[in-house]
Amino acid sequence: MVSIFKILFPLTVSILLSFAKTIRIRTVFVDPNDRWQVVEGWGTSLAWWANKIGGYPDDIRNHIADLVFDVNKGLGLNVIRYNIGGGDNPDHNHMRPGGAVPGFLPCEICSYNWTTDANQKWILFAAQKRGANIFEAVSFSPPYWMTYSNCSSGSKHGTIDNLNVQYYDTFADYLTNIVEWFNNNGLIFRTLAPFNEPSSNWWKANGSQEGCHFACSTINRIIKQVGIYLKDKGLSNQTSISAADEYSTDSEVNIIKCIDSDAKLYISQYNTHAYHGKKSKELFHLSQLDGKRLWMSEFGLQVSQDMSASINLSEQILNDMRNLKSAAWVYWQAVDEVAVNSWGLIGVNYSDTNILKNNLGFYGFAQYTKFIRPGYQIITSNDHDTLAACSPDNQTIVLVCTNKNNITEVWNLNVSIFNINSFKAFRTSNNNETLTNLTIIPNITDGILTYFNPAYSITTWIFSLAIPI
The missing domain is CATH 2.60.40.1180 (Golgi alpha-mannosidase II)
Incomplete structure (x- = not known):
């Protein structure tokens, strides 16, 4: 026995040391x-996949809606960002698939067309039917005819405002008229976001998506005008303004610091995207100081065949919920075309409605969305x-x-x-x-x-x- 112990003991230690390494x-x-923070929910933007999927055959679009919005059948996303389309120049053809979201006012002398954007509206109301309860309307660009470039994807060089100064009031009226129409048709937008990454310099004419640069002075003017219209139309008790959906936490901090106190009276919520930046904690403290709700309103990444995208997604959620302490966390494209650079948690083919695949990112996101439900509190x-x-x-x-x-x-x-x-x-x-x-x-x-x-x-x-x- 002694000889066996002498053999086994060093062997066991060796195995344990190897295991520890x-x-x-x-x-x-x-x-x-x-x-x-108390979690308000998990969400997605409807741009631009809803502009395509809402036109799918009824059984397929309902199945996809279940996967995205139903907590028992899918992710259970309850925070929805609806894209108020500006509508591009009808002579242009440069938007990415789904990106040409139609506007409700196609020209300056036209009447509002409330039947437009039927596909995205179908997805919006499908989300509501499945339990989504927090809705935000977001504008990426004014209608093309309100812009200097005559194009809703941006200005010529991307570094100057594209909204023509003579249409500031018209733009504010446009956004709030759309909010009012939805209000009258059974869906209330809690917040209205007039800007999307406004200080960025990549919103250029003939681009692949709607976008518009806004200087801080313009942001102040638009916020006040939108706020006045919300009040005048009797909407301000239900709908307030969120700002400014900057690309990074650093840019969001800079914009907040340049928004004046009068404009901030109309703002109830600060939105930031999380693609870059190191000022999550500073942004959280700013939101607390100003008494504003704080959202991580957009983050997305390209899918992978292995767990790498899911791990990166999870690490981003951890950073935003632990450091930014956002009340809601919104993924960019819940659905997208199956491609090398696809953003979608669910992969589809817009040319073949029978192709549908849940990527690993779908399940990675579900690890959070299905179990940390609205009303849960982060500890x-x-x-x-x-x-x-x-x-x-x-x-x-x-x-x-x-x-x-x-x-x-x-x-x-x-x-x-x-x-x-x-x-x-x-x-x-x-x-x-x-x-x-x-x-x-x-x-x-x-x-x-x-x-x-x-x-x-x-x-x-x-x-x-x-x-x-």
Whole structure:
């Protein structure tokens, strides 16, 4: 026996040392007493996929609507950004597929055409039927005939305002008339966003999508004029202004600092895109100082055949929910054409309505959207790759845990503070797991749940509590 022990002991130590070198171990602590923002929801922009999908055969468009908006059949997105089309010059043909969103006022002497944009409107109301409850109207550009370039994709060089100064009032009237029409037809936009990445210099004539540069002085004037029209039309009790949907948190901070106090009276919400920037925390503090709701209103990335896009998506959500502390998080293109540079969580082919594929990003996003529901409150965790949330009734704790590394990790979830009745887990990974309900999960021992977290994976834990916290 002594000789066997002498052989086995060094061998065991060697195996453990080798294991320790290849396996990372981390411990996650959660503090339900340190509470952050209440989640309003998860969302998507309807530009531009709804302009195409809304015209699909009824069974297919309903199926796609279920996948995007129904929480039982799909993602359950409840925050919807509707694109108020400016409408491009009818002599032009340069927009990307779906990008030529029709405007409601095709020319200066025309009457409003309320039957236009039928495809996007179908998706909008389909979302409402499936439980979506927060709606925002967003303008990317004024109608082409209000612009200097006579084109709704931008000015000649992209660095100057494209909205003709003589149409400032007309543009404000246009936006608020559309909000009023939807209000009268059963759908209320809580916010109206008159700008989209307004300080960017890439909105040029004959581009692939609508866009318009606005100087800060112009932004101030438009906000005030839109606010006045909302009030005069009896809409201001239900619809207020959001601004400014800048490309980065840095640009958003700069714009907010140049918006004057009179204009800010009409603003209820700051919107930022999250493609770049290092000022998430500063932007959060600005929103708190000014008493404005804060959204991450646009982020998207190109799909991948493996988990890389899902991991990048998850890391962005973690950064925005933990540092920016946004109340809502909105994905750019929930649906897009299957292509090398596709943004879509769901891939389609606009030339063949039978082609439809849920990309891995769909399931990666679902790890958040299906379990951290509207009304849940983000709570503190010590781990930057974990998002923790508590249900409104304090009876459910959700942890979304992302392993962004290329090796399996051992995760110790310290849940000793909770009186847990039951728990379950779902995972998306490279191992043929797509929001898979894990049937073999470890027990909690001395308040610690220890599990192996596979490389490049997202695991969501749902704990039902016997005693509310």
